[in-house]
Amino acid sequence: MEKVTVILSSKGGSGASFVTAGLGTALAKRGKSVLIADCGFGMREIDLMLGVSDRLVFDMGDVISENCKVENAVYPSDFADGLCVLPAPQENMSVSPDVLKNLLETLDYDYILADCRCDSLAFGLSRYFQTVITVQPEPLSVRCGNRVFLKCRECGANNIRLIINRFSERDFFDKKYFADLDEVIDKVGARLLGVVPEDDILSSAFQKGLPWREKTKALYALDRIAARIDGVAIPLF
16 A cells, blocks of 8 residues: 555544544554644544553644654654654644645655544545544444545545444444444445454553553454555455
8 A cells, every 4th residue: 555544543542543543553553654733623542542641742733834854743643663653733723734744755754644633624635645444333434434435535535435433343243233344345346455343452451551462363364454554465354
């Protein structure tokens, strides 16, 4: 896949930041240099999830406002060698997609993951960069995922992928919202990149900003998706 990937949630709680943090860590553990750019202006999250929040002095807002150089606002994470975070400002600010596009394209990393909210900034970025939409396998999330997909297409995006997150096989078939995962994929409209199982252990580690020690199901899935992003031919399931 390309250097920069925009990761969008279908709705609140679909786990876009979880997927972004997990994929970034998995790519870094493959020996790649990875920057996670938190583009949720006013809703900063990634710094806490990857254990750099106590060290923050500058953020992306300072870079855009030219209060500091970009290297002063990038923080290495202890979760993996080569993994860095460019945090969002805590206060909301208006930024055009072109300004953020130009910033991201100047940064020298193997992969840049832009964690975004579903707003005009994210839809504008989807025009320039490949985009991943995260959904939960539930009707409301899937319907919102389709709306996000269509909005990205309206803005000129032509490389849109899907990650189904927080998947529980037992709940999926017990609740019978959908006949199978193919129906979820068809209703969203984007090509599937991977499925990440529900994982309380990994979620709890991110909430605490602590590296995880166990090889969980979600981590295994994220490792496989990272390998696929990195050009390795690995089956979806």
